[in-house]
Amino acid sequence: MSSPPTSPEPPADLDAFREDTRRWLADACPQSMRGPVPPGEGLNWGGSDQADQSEDSRLWLTRMAEQGFTLPEWPVEYGGGGLNRAEAKILRQELKALRARPALTGVGQLLLGPVLLEVGSETQKLEHLPKIARGQVRWCQGYSEPGAGSDLASLQCRAEDQGHHYLVNGSKLWTSYADRADWIFCLVRTDPDAKKHDGIGFLLIDMKSPGISTSKIRLISGESPFCETFFENVTVPKAQMLGEPTGGWGIAKKLLQYERSAAASLGGSSAVGGGSMLELAKEVVGLQHGTLADPELRLRIAQLKMDQSAMALSARRVGEEKREGTVGGTGAILKYVGTELNKKRYEVLMSILGTQGLGWDGSEYKPRDLATTRAWLRSKANSIEGGTSEIQLNIIAKRVLGMPD
Amino acid sequence: MALVLTETQTEFRRSVRALLHANSPVSEHRRLRNEADPDGLSRKLWRQMATLGCLGLDTDPDDTGDSTGTESELGGMAELGLVLEQCGRQLAATPMISCILLSSRLLTELGTKRQRALLTEVATGDLLIATAYQEGSRHNPEHVDTVAQLLGDQLSLSGEKRFVIDGHIADWLLVSANIEGLSEPSLGILLVKADSPGVDLTRTTLIDGRNSATVRLNDVKLPRNAVLGDVSPPPHHATVLEEVLARAALAQAAEMMGIAAELFERTQEHLRTREQFGQKLASFQALKHRMAHWYIELELSRSVLMDANSGVDEGRDDWMSLAHHGKARLGRLCSLATAEAVQLHGGIGVTDESDIGLFLKRAKVAELTLGDSSFHTDAYARRLGI
Numbered sequence: 001m002s003s004p005p006t007s008p009e010p011p012a013d014l015d016a017f018r019e020d021t022r023r024w025l026a027d028a029c030p031q032s033m034r035g036p037v038p039p040g041e042g043l044n045w046g047g048s049d050q051a052d053q054s055e056d057s058r059l060w061l062t063r064m065a066e067q068g069f070t071l072p073e074w075p076v077e078y079g080g081g082g083l084n085r086a087e088a089k090i091l092r093q094e095l096k097a098l099r100a101r102p103a104l105t106g107v108g109q110l111l112l113g114p115v116l117l118e119v120g121s122e123t124q125k126l127e128h129l130p131k132i133a134r135g136q137v138r139w140c141q142g143y144s145e146p147g148a149g150s151d152l153a154s155l156q157c158r159a160e161d162q163g164h165h166y167l168v169n170g171s172k173l174w175t176s177y178a179d180r181a182d183w184i185f186c187l188v189r190t191d192p193d194a195k196k197h198d199g200i201g202f203l204l205i206d207m208k209s210p211g212i213s214t215s216k217i218r219l220i221s222g223e224s225p226f227c228e229t230f231f232e233n234v235t236v237p238k239a240q241m242l243g244e245p246t247g248g249w250g251i252a253k254k255l256l257q258y259e260r261s262a263a264a265s266l267g268g269s270s271a272v273g274g275g276s277m278l279e280l281a282k283e284v285v286g287l288q289h290g291t292l293a294d295p296e297l298r299l300r301i302a303q304l305k306m307d308q309s310a311m312a313l314s315a316r317r318v319g320e321e322k323r324e325g326t327v328g329g330t331g332a333i334l335k336y337v338g339t340e341l342n343k344k345r346y347e348v349l350m351s352i353l354g355t356q357g358l359g360w361d362g363s364e365y366k367p368r369d370l371a372t373t374r375a376w377l378r379s380k381a382n383s384i385e386g387g388t389s390e391i392q393l394n395i396i397a398k399r400v401l402g403m404p405d
Numbered sequence: 406m407a408l409v410l411t412e413t414q415t416e417f418r419r420s421v422r423a424l425l426h427a428n429s430p431v432s433e434h435r436r437l438r439n440e441a442d443p444d445g446l447s448r449k450l451w452r453q454m455a456t457l458g459c460l461g462l463d464t465d466p467d468d469t470g471d472s473t474g475t476e477s478e479l480g481g482m483a484e485l486g487l488v489l490e491q492c493g494r495q496l497a498a499t500p501m502i503s504c505i506l507l508s509s510r511l512l513t514e515l516g517t518k519r520q521r522a523l524l525t526e527v528a529t530g531d532l533l534i535a536t537a538y539q540e541g542s543r544h545n546p547e548h549v550d551t552v553a554q555l556l557g558d559q560l561s562l563s564g565e566k567r568f569v570i571d572g573h574i575a576d577w578l579l580v581s582a583n584i585e586g587l588s589e590p591s592l593g594i595l596l597v598k599a600d601s602p603g604v605d606l607t608r609t610t611l612i613d614g615r616n617s618a619t620v621r622l623n624d625v626k627l628p629r630n631a632v633l634g635d636v637s638p639p640p641h642h643a644t645v646l647e648e649v650l651a652r653a654a655l656a657q658a659a660e661m662m663g664i665a666a667e668l669f670e671r672t673q674e675h676l677r678t679r680e681q682f683g684q685k686l687a688s689f690q691a692l693k694h695r696m697a698h699w700y701i702e703l704e705l706s707r708s709v710l711m712d713a714n715s716g717v718d719e720g721r722d723d724w725m726s727l728a729h730h731g732k733a734r735l736g737r738l739c740s741l742a743t744a745e746a747v748q749l750h751g752g753i754g755v756t757d758e759s760d761i762g763l764f765l766k767r768a769k770v771a772e773l774t775l776g777d778s779s780f781h782t783d784a785y786a787r788r789l790g791i
Contacts, residue, residue, distance in 0.1 A: 278791060292791040302786035306709075306730050313708035317408035324409050330708075333701045396700055397693035401673065404688045 018090045022097075028063040029100045030056035037101055039371035045106040047138025049180045064103035065134040071109060074117070078125055079133030107176070108132040108139035110262050112185055115255045119243050128183075128204070140207075142172035142186035142229060143252070149173075150391050152187070153196045153249060157231065159188035159203055166190075166203065166241070168211075168234040174385065178214045178227035181207055187252055190245045202248035204240040211235075221377035222360075259386045260335035277301065277345075281352050297351055304341075304348050311337050329400030336392040339382035346376035408711050410487075418487045422494075424453055429497040431760050437498060438614030444574050445616040446498040448530070454499065455530035459488045463505050464513050468524040481718040482652065486659035486710060493663020496760075496767055498615050500533055502660075502774070503570040506653035508534035508579050511594055514645050515633035520596055523577065535575035535599075537566035537620050538646065544776040546581070546650055547643070551622065553595055555586030555629060555636065562595060562603075562625040570774065572618030573608035575599050580622065581646060584636065591639040593632045594646065601625050613767040648725065654775040655713055655728040658735035662710055664768045665735070665742035669703060671761070672696070672746050679751075692749065699745055706738045729785040736778035739768040 033056055037043065044050075044057045053061075064070050067081060072088045074080020083091065113132050116125055131137040148155040157170025168188060178184065184205050191199030205212070211234035216224040243251050281301055285293050292298035311334075318331045349372050350357045357373050359365035383389040397403040410418070428450050437445060454460060462485050485506065492499055504527060512521055512534070526532035538546050551564025562582060572578065576599055584593045599606065603625035606618045629636055673696065676687040686692055713727035721727070743765040747754040754761045772778075 278789060281791060287791075291787070298786050298791050299782055301791060302782050302789060305789060306734060306782075306785065307705075309730065310705040310709045310734065313408065313712045314705055317708045317711070320408045326409060329700070330704045333704050337701060337705065390694070393694045393697040394690075396697035401693075401696055401700060403676070403693050403696065404685060 014086055014090060017087055018094065021091055021094050024067070025094055025098055025100065028060070029098055030060055032056045033060045033101050033103075034099045035101075036099075039367040043102055043105045044135065045138055045177065045180075046104050046108065046132075046135030047106075047180065047182050048136070049138070060101075061103045061135050068133065070104040070135060071113065071133045074113070074129065074133060078117070079130030104135045106138060107141050108137065111141065111255050111258045112139050114258055115251060116242070118254065119251055123239070124204075124242065137182045138177070138180060140175050140178045140181035140184045140229075142175050142178075142184045142205075144174045145171060146173050146228075150388055152252075153200065155187055155189060155200065157186065157188050158192070159190050159201055159236070159245075161190070161238075161245070162235075165238055166236045168203070168205065168231045168236055170231055172229045172231075174217075174226045175214070175229045176225055176227075178207070178229045179216055183207055184229065185242070187248055190248070194246060197249045198246055200248040200252070201245045202242040202251045203236060204242060205231075205234065205236050209234050209236065219378070220380065221374045223374070223378070256387060260392075263335050263339055263382065263386045277304075277349065277352070280349070284352055284354065284356070297348075300348055300351070304345060307341055307344070311341055329396070332392070332396050332400050335387065336383075336389050336396075339386075340389060342382050343379045346372070346379045350376050407715060408708060414483060414487060417484060418491065420457060421454075421459065421488050421491045424457055425450075425491050425495045425497050428453060429495050431496050431763060434496040434498060434614065434763060435760075445610075445614070446500065446571075446574075450497065451499060452530040454488075454501075455528060459501070460505055460509075460530060461528040462488070464509050464524050464528065468513065468521045482655065482714040483711075483718055485656050486662075486714045489656050489659040490663035490666075493660035493665075493767075493771075494667040496664075496763055500535075500571040500574075502653055502657055503535050503572075503575075504533050506656045507536035507538075507570075507649060508577075510649045510652065511536060511579050511633065511645070512596075514649065515594060515640075515642060516596075517630070517634060519630075520633060532577070533571065533575050534577040534579060535569050535572040535618070536579045537569040537572065538581045538650070539568045540564070540566060542567065544773070544780050546646060549581050549583055549592060551580065551582040553582040553584045553593065553627075553632070555584060558629050560584075560595070560627040560629055560631060562597065562622050562627055564622050566620040566622070567617075568609075568774075569618045569620050571616065572599075572606060572620055573616045575606075575618075578604070578620065579633070580620070581642070584632065584639065587636065587639045589639055591641055592643045592646070593636070593640040594642045595627065595631045596633060597622075597625060597627060597631065601627070611770055613763070613770045615767075615770065650775060651725050651728040652717060654732040654781065655710075655717065657771055657775050658731040659710060659714075661735040661739045661768060661771050662706060664764050664771065665703060665706070665738050668742045668746040668761070668764050669696075669699060672749050675750055686749075695745060695749070699741060702738050702741055706734050709734055723788075726785055726788045729781040729788070732776060733778045733781035733785060736772045736781070739772050740778075743768045 032054065042052065044053050044061050046061070050058055068076060068079065069081050069091060071079065072081035072083045072091050073085070076082040109132055113129060116128060143152060145155050145157060157168065157172060159166040159168050172186065175184065184207055186203045186205055188201050188203050189199055190201040193199070211232040213230045214227040217226045217228060218224050219226065281292060285297060287293065314330055315334055318334065321327050321330065353369055353372060356365065356369045359370060359373065361370065429447065433447070437447070462480050489501060492501060509524060509527055512524055523532060523534065527534060540548055540550055551566065554561045562580065564582060566580065578597045578599055580595045580597055581592060582595055583590055597604065603623045605621040605623065609617050609619060611617060632640060633642065634640055676692060677685060679686045710731050713731040716724040716727040746761050747765060750759065750761050753759045
C-alpha cells in the first residue's frame with residue numbers, strides 16, 4: 001500500500017504551523033463536534049443527502065474541506081491540503097487534543113480515493129477527487145453479487161462495449177448505503193470469454209443514471225446499512241472505466257487492502273458509550289475483596305485486554321517494519337485479528353451488561369445499553385464483510401506461508 | 406529497541422545463533438539426556454556464552470569487571486530475550502534463567518558490595534548460583550514457610566524448597582525465608598553456600614532431561630550478613646523478588662517463543678514434504694487454516710514480547726503488566742504450538758526418535774516454570790484494577 005503523495009515543499013516552521021492550526025481549529029470546530037459521537041448519531045459521510053446531519057456537522061465539514069483538512073496529505077489540485085507528513089501528523093494531534101470527531105468519513109475518502117490517486121487518469125482525478133475531498137459526492141462499493149461472495153471473481157454483472165458507452169446489466173449485493181450514495185464503483189464482467197480474473201473491469205457509475213434501483217436489506221441489528229443494487233440497461237460513458245477494461249481485478253485487490261486495514265482498526269478500541277469496559281464492569285458486576293465479583297468474566301476481560309494490546313502492537317510493528325524496509329507477513333493477519341477481536345469484545349460487553357443488554361428498545365434501557373446491543377449484532381458481520389476470516393486464512397497460507405493450492 | 410531490531414541487535418543474534426548452532430544442536434541435548442550427564446548441561450557451552458557476553462547482560466558492568474567483554478550498546482531484556490529465543494530454537498540447556506535472570510539479578514538489586522563480588526565469577530561462567538523460592542508444587546512466591554531465626558549474630562535456617570532450577574550443580578543458593586527475631590517479621594533473601602552443613606540437595610530429573618533440586622535446610626548456621634543487603638533495618642525483599650521473578654518469567658517467555666517458532670518451521674517443512682492421498686499435506690485446506698491460525702498467534706506473541714522487553718529496558722510504569730502478559734500469552738502459544746506440531750506430524754510426532762517430543766517436553770517445563778498462564782493472567786487482571 002503506498003501513501004498518498006505529499007507536498008514537495010519542506011515545512012517552513014512546524015511550530016508556527018501547529019500554532020496556526022490550533023487557533024484555527026479552536027474557532028472552526030463547533031462544540032457539538034467534540035467528544036464521542038452519542039448513540040443514535042453518525043459521522044458525516046458526505047454526499048448530496050445530508051438530511052440526517054446536524055447543522056454543526058455540515059458546518060464542520062464545510063470548514064474542514066475549505067482548508068483541505070478532510071484529506072490533508074492529498075495534493076491541493078485534487079482538493080487535499082497539500083500537507084507533508086509532519087504537518088499532517090500535527091493536524092491529527094491537534095484534532096485529537098480537541099477530541100474533534102472526523103469531519104468526513106466514507107468509502108470515497110478511505111477506499112476509492114487512494115486507488116484513484118494511484119491508477120486514475122488525470123481527467124478522472126480532477127473530476128472525482130475534489131468532490132470526494134469536499135464531501136460533495138458520497139460513494140458506495142459494488143463488489144459482491146448474489147452468486148459471488150467469497151468467490152468474488154466469479155461475478156456476473158455485465159458491461160457490454162457498445163462503442164461509445166458500456167451497457168450494464170446485473171445486480172450487486174451488500175452495497176453499503178447505496179440508497180443514499182451519489183456514485184458507485186463497480187466490478188463488472190467486460191469479457192465473458194476470458195479467464196474469470198482477466199475479464200473484469202472497474203467502472204465508476206452515477207447512481208442517477210436511468211435503470212439503477214436499490215432495495216434495502218434489513219440486518220439482525222434492525223438497521224439497513226446494506227442494499228441490493230440493480231442495473232437494467234444502464235448506459236455508462238467509456239471514460240468512466242478506471243484503468244484497462246480487463247484490468248479491474250488488480251485495482252479491486254488494491255482497494256481491498258485499504259478496506260482491510262480500515263476493518264483491522266476495529267478491534268483496538270474498548271470504549272463503549274463514552275466510558276471504558278473496565279469502568280462498566282466495575283459498575284455493573286461490582287468488586288468483591290478488590291477483584292471483580294465474577295471471576296470467570298474477570299479473566300475473560302483480562303484476556304481481551306491482552307489481545308487488544310497484542311493487536312495494536314502488531315499494527316504498530318507493521319508500520320515500523322514498513323519504515324525500516326523489513327516488511328514481513330505480519331500485515332496479513334490484521335484484518336482477521338481485528339475483526340475477530342471486535343466480535344469477542346462485544347461478546348464480553350454483553351456478558352458484562354447481563355439482562356440489561358437484552359433490551360430491543362424502550363425506556364427501561366439506557367441508550368448506552370441499547371447501542372451496545374445493536375453494535376454486538378452488527379459486529380457479527382465484521383468477519384464476513386471485506387473478505388471473510390476464512391478467506392484471510394487462505395491468503396495467509398498462500399501468500400505468507402507459501403502453501404500450495 | 407522499539408518493535409524492530411537494531412543492526413547491533415541483529416548482529417548479536419547472528420553471533421548467538423552461530424555459537425549455539427555449532428556447539429549445541431538438538432542432538433547435543435539428546436546426548437546429555439541419553440548419557441545421564443552428571444551436570445545435565447554443558448559447562449563448555451556456558452563458558453563460550455560467557456565469552457560472547459551473554460552472562461553479563463543482566464548485571465552492572467562495575468560488578469563484573471571487563472571480563473565479559475560486553476559492549477556498552479548491549480545489555481538488557483531485549484538482548485537477553487534474543488539469547489533465550491535462540492536457546493529455545495536449539496533446546497540449548499543453560500542456567501540462563503536460574504543463574505543470570507534470577508540469581509545475578511537478585512544479587513545486583515539487593516547485594517552488598519562484598520556479596521556482589523561473586524558476580525565476577527558468575528559472568529565468566531565459573532560459578533553457578535541457583536535461587537530457591539518455591540515451596541509447593543505451584544508457583545506462589547508469597548507462600549514461604551522457610552524460617553531464618555536470628556539469634557545474636559547468627560541465623561539458623563530451616564525449611565524445604567522445591568523445583569530449585571539447576572540447584573543440583575549450584576555452588577551457592579539464594580533462599581527466600583521469613584526472618585524471625587527482628588523488630589518485625591519480614592521476608593529476606595539469604596546467600597547460602599551449597600555445601601554448608603545442614604544443606605541437603607536432592608537432584609530431580611525432569612521430563613525435559615534437565616534438572617532441578619529439592620533443597621532441605623536443616624538448622625543451617627549462617628552469619629547475619631548472609632541476608633542480602635543488611636538485616637537492620639529489616640529487609641523487605643518481597644517486592645524486589647516479585648519484580649525479579651516477573652523479569653525472569655519474561656525471559657522464560659522468550660525461550661518459549663523460540664520453541665514455538667522452531668516447531669512451526671519444522672511442521673511447515675513436514676507438511677511440504679509428506680504426501681498422502683497422492684498430494685502434499687500442505688495442499689489440504691483444513692491444514693492450511695490451522696497453520697495460518699498458528700502463524701497469527703506467533704506474530705501477535707512476537708509483537709507483545711518485543712514491546713515488553715523494551716518496556717522493561719525503558720523502565721515504563723507498566724512494565725510488570727507487560728511481563729505478565731508476555732508469560733501468559735507464551736504459555737498459551739506453547740500449548741497451541743506443541744499440540745499442533747505433534748498432531749500435524751502424525752505418528753512420527755509421538756516417537757522418541759523425532760525431535761518434536763523433546764520440544765514438547767521442554768515447552769511444558771517452561772510453561773510451568775515461574776508461573777503458568779493462569780497465574781500471570783490473574784496478576785495482569787489485578788494490575789488492571791479488576
